Amino acid sequence: MEKNIFIQKKESGNNQIAESDWAERYLHGFQARKQEHELEKSRELIKQIDEAITIVQELANNYGVNAFRIRAEAFHPLPHEDFIKRFGGAEEFNLIALSNKFGIFLDINNAKRLDLNNFMSLVHEILHTASIQKFELTAKGEQSHLHQYRSGFRLVNLDKENQANEKFIGLNEGITQFLTKSAYVARVKNLPKFFEAVDELEKNLSNDDKETKVIFPPACRAYQWLEKLFLDLCEKIFEKNKDKFKNFDEVRSFFIKIYFNGDINEAAKLIMTLAPGALRELSAIKQFNDKESLEKIKKFRKKYGLPEDQ
Numbered sequence: 001m002e003k004n005i006f007i008q009k010k011e012s013g014n015n016q017i018a019e020s021d022w023a024e025r026y027l028h029g030f031q032a033r034k035q036e037h038e039l040e041k042s043r044e045l046i047k048q049i050d051e052a053i054t055i056v057q058e059l060a061n062n063y064g065v066n067a068f069r070i071r072a073e074a075f076h077p078l079p080h081e082d083f084i085k086r087f088g089g090a091e092e093f094n095l096i097a098l099s100n101k102f103g104i105f106l107d108i109n110n111a112k113r114l115d116l117n118n119f120m121s122l123v124h125e126i127l128h129t130a131s132i133q134k135f136e137l138t139a140k141g142e143q144s145h146l147h148q149y150r151s152g153f154r155l156v157n158l159d160k161e162n163q164a165n166e167k168f169i170g171l172n173e174g175i176t177q178f179l180t181k182s183a184y185v186a187r188v189k190n191l192p193k194f195f196e197a198v199d200e201l202e203k204n205l206s207n208d209d210k211e212t213k214v215i216f217p218p219a220c221r222a223y224q225w226l227e228k229l230f231l232d233l234c235e236k237i238f239e240k241n242k243d244k245f246k247n248f249d250e251v252r253s254f255f256i257k258i259y260f261n262g263d264i265n266e267a268a269k270l271i272m273t274l275a276p277g278a279l280r281e282l283s284a285i286k287q288f289n290d291k292e293s294l295e296k297i298k299k300f301r302k303k304y305g306l307p308e309d310q
């Protein structure tokens with residue numbers, strides 16, 4: 001199985017792709033650096049981090065992908081005030097973890113262990129690090145700069161002023177949420193240490209319903225409308241491409257494989273079977289649920305024949 005992390009080295013006009021073993025080693029070293037005000041991780045927390053990483057690895061393996069394995073050293077717990085200062089607005093979204101090129105930052109109020117909901121937030125963020133990652137490394141004198149230009153479906157170009165132009169963030173979060181839920185159902189829900197928390201979530205379900213229904217913790221439901229958009233998009237693409245796919249599941253898996261390890265152009269071709277303009281409009285959908293973003297999605301659904309989101 002191929003690895004899914006790439007670093008493009010740019011030095012004095014030369015452009016070379018570093019082999020993936022090197023890229024993996026470089027990123028491990030880069031992410032292991034301590035961040036300002038970083039807190040110590042308890043042994044129990046490290047154990048939980050490793051457990052969450054393994055669950056994500058297994059999930060990627062199910063899609064035939066040997067995903068980049070982030071290490072516990074790449075997790076940086078920060079004091080609450082530092083976390084908020086660094087990732088402003090975090091309170092509003094009730095965010096406890098965030099991943100970027102430095103690894104995963106945690107705002108867990110010095111908790112020694114994670115509860116079910118925080119554990120699922122972690123799974124979500126680890127998925128971002130296990131999806132395909134592409135970087136550009138620019139060496140300028142002593143300084144080197146690492147720019148992440150692809151993470152799953154998310155693409156980031158820098159313009160001349162170094163302003164980031166991001167694409168497919170909404171689609172990327174929709175797929176990440178779908179996979180977070182898959183991990184919950186396949187593994188996390190059945191971990192004995194979370195039995196009590198799962199019972200609490202499902203206390204209003206009848207015994208019959210418990211067989212068929214799942215009540216997800218809030219961290220699995222942060223991007224409901226984007227997950228729905230992703231799934232409805234797959235349904236529509238299946239409808240238009242019955243010569244290429246046997247069923248809806250095949251379309252969904254096709255997108256998930258691209259998220260982990262694939263060529264985004266293959267997905268682009270499929271999206272354009274709806275209409276050529278669909279690609280550009282989808283790429284502009286962000287992860288927010290403000291009025292403007294939701295309006296954009298509503299228009300997209302209407303224009304390309306996706307059902308209305310109830």
Ligand SMILES: [Zn+2]
Nearest residue numbers: 124128173176
């Ligand atoms: Zn996310």
